[in-house]
Amino acid sequence: MKFALLASGSKGNCFVLEDDKTLLVIDCGGTKKNIVNNFKELGISVDDVDGLLITHDHSDHIAQIKLFKDVSIYSPVEIDEIDTFEVRSNQSFTIGSLEIMPVALSHDAYNTMGYIINNGQEKLVYMTDTGYVNAKYFSLMDNCDYLVLESNHDVEMLMNSRRPAYLKQRICSDSGHLNNDDCSSIVEKVVGDKTKCVYLAHISQEANTRELALNTTYETLMHSGKHLHMNLCAAGQFELLRGGKDEEEVILGDCYRIIDC
Numbered sequence: 001m002k003f004a005l006l007a008s009g010s011k012g013n014c015f016v017l018e019d020d021k022t023l024l025v026i027d028c029g030g031t032k033k034n035i036v037n038n039f040k041e042l043g044i045s046v047d048d049v050d051g052l053l054i055t056h057d058h059s060d061h062i063a064q065i066k067l068f069k070d071v072s073i074y075s076p077v078e079i080d081e082i083d084t085f086e087v088r089s090n091q092s093f094t095i096g097s098l099e100i101m102p103v104a105l106s107h108d109a110y111n112t113m114g115y116i117i118n119n120g121q122e123k124l125v126y127m128t129d130t131g132y133v134n135a136k137y138f139s140l141m142d143n144c145d146y147l148v149l150e151s152n153h154d155v156e157m158l159m160n161s162r163r164p165a166y167l168k169q170r171i172c173s174d175s176g177h178l179n180n181d182d183c184s185s186i187v188e189k190v191v192g193d194k195t196k197c198v199y200l201a202h203i204s205q206e207a208n209t210r211e212l213a214l215n216t217t218y219e220t221l222m223h224s225g226k227h228l229h230m231n232l233c234a235a236g237q238f239e240l241l242r243g244g245k246d247e248e249e250v251i252l253g254d255c256y257r258i259i260d261c
Helices: 032-042 135-141 155-159 165-172 180-190 210-222
Strands: 002-007 014-018 023-028 051-053 073-075 093-095 098-104 113-118 123-127 146-150 197-201 229-234 241-244 256-260
Touching (some): 098 135, 146 180, 155 165, 197 210, 210 229, 210 256, 229 241
Parallel strands (some): 051 073, 123 146
Antiparallel strands (some): 014 023, 093 098, 098 113
């Protein structure tokens, strides 16, 4: 597999994954310019896409869905004026060479999904926009090759922000977003000796910093007692962040650490 985060955060989310046979996009938020320019940088076009997976219908995840009107779209919810294939939690399906297992997340949007994707050689887990991850999914996530998991906010920074009380409560709730500590706890539980890289995603620009998210998970992993050799990266909102095969070409971005313990 090789992949790229094109956008990650409250202003837009888009992720591209491909192997030798199949090209998949997860979500299509942000600006049209960002998607089009990054597709050019990656050497792909919308015409190459075999499927678009939608996690939920918040605008920062579907704003540019009309760009993909001629692509097969898989969604857990109906989207106005868009034909989609229905996605249901725990009911796997295939797109080309990729087997996709949708898993239910807990967010204030109807039927929010995460995706566990396997091509028979490697496994990638993609989960953002959730207040918690049900422990019953840990066995499916276990020892994945790649993990994209949200590390949205630092609780103290959130509470000291100027956001209204109702919004702080929403973000901290079980149907909100993962904080740094909860994210690091999940990462510690599911990574293993096969894990090559963890990408911390959907980082708040007001109630977090990339460095803080990165350091929280780094310290947790370094004291986990596990034998690990992997990269840990914190994604920027509109930073093109690549990973996967062809390691010499991987672009880790400006905010990453190496886990070797």
